[in-house]
Amino acid sequence: MPKSNYVGRHRPAARPSRGRQIVVPVALLSSTVAAGLVIRDAGASELSPEAAAMKNVSDSVAGLGSVADPDVVAAAAANRAGARSSRDIAGDARTVIAGATATATQTAGEAQVAADKAAAEQAAAAKAKADAAAKEQRARALAAAHRWVSPVAGYSLTSGFGFRWGKMHPAQDLACPPGSAVRALSSGTVVFAGWSNEGYGNFVKVRYWDGTVSWMAHNSRLLVSVGEQVAPGQVLAYSGNTGHSTGPHVHLEIHPDGGAAVPPLPWLAAKGVNL
Ligand SMILES: [Zn+2]
Structure with a gap:
């Protein structure tokens, strides 16, 4: 047995069985989501490749905060009883996370465009109002300059x-x-x-x-x-x-x-x- 910092839990087999590939990571994910402790406490070097992948998913989900879609977790849970591998689940999770990030970026961009448009419309409206006021003022000045009056008051x-x-x-x-x-x-x-x-x-x-x-x-x-x-x-x-x-x-x-x-x-x- 090689010297390591193995803590004696979930020692992976050299070639984990198919069933073990599914069950262990999902269990880890559930534990992580529930308590946020298990995977973080264990070193990545002690996990099977599949478990390490799930650790990435868990970390991503935990780190995304409000941006992460709860569907990521739900999707993982829904796949618990399925026959899909942890690699597939990890892939799905990354896709959802990437999608959520892209959506957030797009939404921010759209908000900026809308804000720019509103500002431009406001500026245009202000300019039109100023132009109209200046035009009216010129018209009044012209009318005043062009008015005709009597040469003498009392005559x-x-x-x-x-x-x-x-x-x-x-x-x-x-x-x-x-x-x-x-x-x-x-x-x-x-x-x-x-x-x-x-x-x-x-x-x-x-x-x-x-x-x-x-x-x-x-x-x-x-x-x-x-x-x-x-x-x-x-x-x-x-x-x-x-x-x-x-x-x-x-x-x-x-x-x-x-x-x-x-x-x-x-x-x-x-x-x-x-x-
Ligand atoms: Zn005369």
């Missing part, structure tokens, strides 16, 4: 567009107290601001965003200069009685596209400004 209509004393008067006169605020009709650029030698006195012209040019004459004082950008309602001047004028008023002319003057009242009414 009375005097001379209108037409012939006056045998001469064409291409404007609407708005009588108002001297020093009244004279405002830009919409957003635009100041194209003239200064004294007129043709009777307009302190004179200001603004070209608006749609190409229309307004003339406002006889002002007491100008507040803007050529090239200045103005917003709807911005004060361009204070009204007065300068130039060829018979009384304090604003002389307003409207020149679509900078061309010939048109009657101001219907033109403003079409913009929603009713004088």
